[in-house]
Amino acid sequence: MSVRRSNMRLILWGLMLTAAVLVIPHLDVLFRLWLPDAREVIYRRDSFVSLLGNHLAIVTAAGLIATLLGVGAGIAVTRHWGKDFLPLVAQLASIGQTFPPVAVLALSVPALGFGTLPTIIALVLYGLLPIVRNTLAGLQGIDDDVMEAARGMGMSSLQRLWQVELPLSSDIILAGIRTSVTINIATAAIGSTIGAKTLGDPLIAGIVNGNGAYVIQGAIVIALLALCVDSLFERIGCALPSYDQGRI
Amino acid sequence: MIRSPSNSVLVTLMLAALLTLLAVDVATLQPNRIVAGEGYSLRAIMGLDGLLLSLLPFMFATWLAWFANARRYVVIVVILLVYWVSWPWGMSLFAQAMIEPGQQAARVGIGPGLWVLLFLLLLMVLEVQTRLGMPHLGRWLLWSAILVSVAVPFWSGVLNDLALVREYQGNADDFAAALQYHTLLVGAVVVISLTLAVAMALAMRSHDGLKRSVFAILSVIQTIPSLALFGLLLAPLAWLSSQFPLLADLGVQGIGWAPAALALIGYSLLPMTRNTYVALDSIDPNVTEAARGMGMSRWQVFFHVRLPLALPVIVEGIRITSVQAIGLAAVAALIGAGGLGTFVFQGLGQAAMDLVLLGAVPIIVMAVLVDMALSGLAAVCRRGVANAEP
Incomplete structure (x- = not known):
């Protein structure tokens, strides 16, 4: 996708997310039309802005830690001194990815308890796997000739x-x-469901209380957040050194 | 591979396991279902002598790993399997010793130390298996043995005082129904999305514009989180069921199986269609040309040439889809779709951790088994293709 198109996409989803978070609390009349008998039609236990902030903070923290650990592990097991661990780490990363994320999240509760921190830890553990796997694929996919040339130019291992x-x-x-x-x-x-304050709150509250309006509000904001972040990655991808030259 | 003298991976894992067994509680004793249990370390259970005696074979295995060769790997695997087989029986002895006959509600639980040990044991077996370069059949036998050796004590009643088993006995009928329902939902979703995917892949081969827009839409669906997609389907389905009584009679509602199945199919379509399309598209036109030249009809070419060549990649798509659907179906329990996820969320709601395990562990086992079976099938198909080529 071209840089321009991915910029447009990012701006579009970003604007829609911002609009949704700000406008939904004022759509009383609209949701009233759909659910005339409900006691409350707008989720107000927390503001959508704060839920969004919390959700983003949890995902960002987990993403950063998982990236550091995952890329670090991928680098470590492809060095000369760590290559003994390569087969096990590679297998673990691919077997672990068959575990459903919701099961991993649920299993973190007996081990770590309820709350935000256990959620982050579960997200880090699960999030590591695709990062490790791709780091390995990327580092191992580099042509031997390229590495040979880099060595021949006198680059140190860190420089390489x-x-x-x-x-x-x-x-x-x-x-x-x-x-x-x-x-x-x-x-x-x-x-x-395990006690972290996220955008899932309105959805779960809506399901528990049979309030469809809460469910829709939560669902729209989560969906827009996911699309927004996805297009952000699309945009970052365009700025990468390996973007236009392609792989050798 | 086998030549390297010391296996630092195994030694590291084994030292970690030894430390865990020395420092972390391996079992818990609970007076009833909800109260958190009291932890027991291995030393508290067996005494110092018993502890050392029980760890002796393990230390021997560690020593063997330090001076590893092919034969020693076999010995190591046997020692590891002995530990793996013996823990349920040890747990049973612990329960007999700790629970007095009158205590109906009391139960024993697997402590954090034992969970870690079991995980490390599996990693060690995995490592040895890789180092030995075991053939496919050997791996299957090994992992079947591992599974059966845990399943037998569970079913035979040896572990009747284990909290997880108690929880199962309390929900045996519901569990069987949930397992069946989960399998049925995933199976139906996979079959429907495979049919749709084949149809779409065939249509996309003749219409190029269709291909771009279909993949664009499918990847947007794939990006939307499951919980949100279930939620977004609520209003339209509720409206449909209020407009058409026939649908309502069939059980199509805003919550329940209908949104779950629809969302699951939506998620399954991307991997399934992508793989099917790639599989059909990557076939060398010369091959089909030759088949036509041999006098095969269009249908014969499809069934005797195209499909067998495409099969490994399509099976790979089915694998990805099935594993994904097993996990997503668990989330669907939140919107009342039933299945094994029901236990997970009920357990979380009641803070009954063993109920959570009763849902989560079978979901993981199911995903891993399906993954193994279908990757095995894909390998068989690939071998078939390789054999057919000159």
Whole structure:
């Protein structure tokens, strides 16, 4: 996708998300038409702005930690000194991804209890897997000739990592982070069942109280957030060093 | 591979396991269902002598891992399996010793130390399996043995005092129904989306513009979080069921199986259609040309040439879709769609952790089993293709 189009997409979804968060609390009349008998038709236990902020904070924290750990682990097991761990880490990353995220989230409760922190830890654990997997795929996919040439130019191993390996695999690593964050936005919404304050709150409250309006409001904001973040990744992808030259 | 003298991975895992067993509680004793249990360390249960004695084979395995070779790997795997097989029986002994006959509600639980140990044991088996370069059949036998050795004590009544088993017994009928329902929902979704995907892939091959827009729409659906998609389907489905009584009679409502199935199909279409399309599109035109030249009809070419060549990639699509649908169907329990997720969310609501486990563990086992079975099938199909090529 061209830079221009991905910019447009990002701005469009961003504006719609902002509008939704700000406008929904004032749509009393509209939702009243649909549910004339309901006691309350707008979710007001928390403002959508604060829920959005919380949701984003949880996903961002989990995403940053998972990226650091995941890319770090991927680099470590592809170095000479860590390559013993490569087969196990690679297998673990691919088997772990078959675990449904909701099951991992649920299992974090017996281990860690209810609340925001257990949610973040579960998101980090699950979010690591696609990042590790893609980091490995990216680093291992680099042509041996390229590495040979870098070595021949007298680059140190650190220079090779920073100037050759990471730039060449940046698009694959980014794709892993994107998958991880997409899953985490969805899982964080379910996190409101284990006591984290997220955009899942209005949805769960709506389901429990049989209030369809709450459900729709929560669903719209979560969906827009996911699309917005996804187009942000699309845009970042355009700025990567490996974007136009393609992989060798 | 086997030549490397010391396996630092195994040694690390084993030292971690030893430390866990020394420092973290392996079992809990609960007076009833809700109250948090009291933890017991391995040392508290077995005494110092018993602790050392029970860890002796493990230390031996660690030593073997330090000086690893092919034969020693086999010994290591046997020792690991002995530990794996023996924990339920140890748990049963612990329960007999701790629970007096009159205490109906009392139960024992698996402590955090044991969970970590079991996880590490599986990682060790995985590592040894890789180092030994076991063939497919060997792996299947190994993991079947691992599964059966845990399943047998669960069914045989040895673990009747384990909290998880108690929870199961309290919900046995519901569990069977939920398991069946979960399987049915996922199965139906996979079959329907496969049919749609094949139809769309075939249509897309002749209309290029269609391809771009279909993939664009499907990837937007894939991006929307499951909970939100379920929510967005609520209003339209509720409206439909209020307008058409026939649909309402069929159980189509804003909540329940209808939005769950629709959303699951929506998510399944992207991986399924992408794989089917790629599978059909990547076939060398020369091959189909040759088949036509041999006098095969269009249908014969499709069924005897195209489909067998495309099958491995299509099966791969079915695998991705099924594993994804098993997890998403669990989320669908939130909107009243039933299935194993019901236990998870009920358990979370009641803070009954063993009920959460009763839902979450089978979901994971189901996902892993389906993944293994379908990747096995994909490998078989691929071998079929490879054999057919000159």
